[in-house]
Amino acid sequence: MQALSTSTTTNLKSLVRPAPAPSRLGCRVVRCAFRPDSVYFPNCVGHCRADWQSSCAILSSKVLSLEQPAEKGGGADHVAAVNGHRAAVDLNLVPIETKDSPASSVPAPVPQPPKALSISDLTPAPMHGSQLRVAYQGVPGAYSEAAAGKAYPNCEAVPCDQFEAAFQAVELWIADRAVLPVENSLGGSIHRNYDLLLRHRLHIVGEVQMPVHHCLLALPGSRLERLSRVISHPQALSQCEHTITRIAPQATREAVDDTAGAAEYIATNRLRDTAAIASARAAELYGLQVLADGVQDDCGNVTRFLMLAREPIIPRTDRPFKTSIVFAHNGGEGTGVLFKVLSAFAFRNISLTKIESRPHRNRPIRLVDDGNVGTAKHFEYMFYVDFEASMAEVRAQNALAEVQEYTSFLRVLGSYPMDMTPWSPSPPTSGGDGD
């Protein structure tokens, strides 16, 4: 299957069924300060549907945690019930950019990526029966496709040419879920997806961690010493940097959209001097030979993927949960805000598993006139934090209520079960682990 592209999802907007809106009965309509184009209802929960859902998830979780023991046999996504009350933590504070997304920070691919799928090749999701459709970035054989299969066994994986297309596929009901990488143990964070999480209104409903075992693939008969070029996803290139320098020092590296797409490109264009870093499955799919197996720089190479949906899940307390938030604070509110935020978790014994900062695109720079010493410029940031607690827990609700006091906006991206599957590093093989 060819990959779904952003432009085709945009064209489909007029064809897909819009998400149902919350009832407006009895509510006063007000313009949102951050989003003048949007309306919200002061006596209802949330300024817009996604906020409303996040708030409802928290409210519902409070009801669950107070009134009844959590149900057994979790894992499935449950749609949050609406209870019509105002959230204790108001989550309607995030400015959303309305402009088209800027160009990716990833350098433009040198080889042409696989041709994007025409939208007419996809049936909109509401008609597709019982099989869950899961959008991922890449083409068949990509690690993200494998992650989609791990997250949702027996799903129909829907390839998308860009991360943004995967978000849109879910928003436009072409897919039911998206599975997207956010961080890798060697390459670090996939910043693009952090930015897109904020720009779009999907909810994190789960996570999966996948060991990533890379191979160096080329046309049958190719030789390592004759390679002039190695192409792959930028993350994969960075995860294999030292190994490739060691085994093919003469080869230049070029970034393309995904690992399996690199393999497909070599096969389609019969490129004898080029190799791809991709999975063994990509070698099988595109008829390539494995020149070196296990070319990642460390055998403990693992990528964490998030599962995204239109609806949040109701947080529970019968299994370990993680919650992801994003916040920003006003520069004028004094120093130590980050310290105060972190202490709100520390005092409640809540462990943080990740903290990430990204430029605050709506307000990138703060000017500070510091007495007679001139005007100082500070960069402004959005902070993303993952913590080990469920929003169904009172300590997490209290921590967030406190965080809200220190911040100018705050959004819960999702409260979801932690991936607890046992993991062991991939065995060392011919190519990798040489350092």
Ligand SMILES: O=C(O)C(=O)C[C@]1(C(=O)O)C=C[C@@H](O)C=C1
């Ligand atoms: O190109 C792929 O195969 C992907 O699924 C993308 C991706 C990533 O973005 O990190 C996923 C897992 C690996 O870390 C390498 C690449």
